[in-house]
Amino acid sequence: MLELKAVNSSFTQSVSIQAQVIKYLSQHRQLHARSLEAGGQLFGVVDPDSIIITCATGPYSKDDRGPRHYRSDAMSAQSEIKQQAKFGNVYLGEWHTHAEKVPRASGHDIDAMRRLMKSSNLATNGLLMVILGQGLDKGGISVYSYMDGKLLHWDIE
Ligand SMILES: [Zn+2]
Structure with missing residues (x-):
């Protein structure tokens, strides 16, 4: 898959x-019965x-991973956020996988974002969440x- 673009009518941006990110995430797709959720x-x-x-x-x-849940190790995530800032890369949000064809945010995912927003010192006024399902087509990614x-769910163009 090449670069993918998502839009939402509530946002002008x-x-x-980018393609290399899709490639990176795709390596962690949950394609087998015993695959664990991945994320970062x-x-x-x-x-x-x-x-x-x-x-x-x-x-x-050190992440907490199961077939149906994922939580990033907070220390690892923090040190990565610091590291990336040195390269001028802004922390934008979180990604994780789901063992379903068309991935949809769960109640647990929404809670996790709420907690994250409360506890984070952000350069942006919101966070993105990308969920990667099993499919390789654009239906296999939810933004x-x-x-x-x-x-809010964003439509993939
Ligand atoms: Zn989830």
């Missing part, structure tokens, strides 16, 4: 996920027209934003 952090640049995801990190060795207590 679009979200682009998303980084990139923000310009007036778009939010561009240029880099993804994780999973980390969400979490802002002002609301989770």
Whole structure:
């Protein structure tokens, strides 16, 4: 899959996920019955027209992972966020996998974003959440934003 672009009518900016990021995430797709959820952090640049995801990190060795849940190790995530900032990469949000064809955010995912927003010192006023399903087509990726207590789904163009 090449670069992917997502839009939401409530936002003037679009979200682009660069091809190398899609490739990186795709390695962690849950294709087998015993696959564990994987995840990590998303980084990139923000310009007036778009939010561009240029880099993804994780999973980390100390993460809490199961077939149906994932939580990044907070220390590992923090040190990665610091590290990426040195390269000028802004922390944009989180990614994780789901063992389903068309991935949809769960109640647990929404809670996790709420907690994250409360505890984070962010350079942006919202966070992105990308969920990677089993499919390789564009239906296999879901893009969400979490802002002002609301989770919004973005359409892939
Ligand atoms: Zn989830």
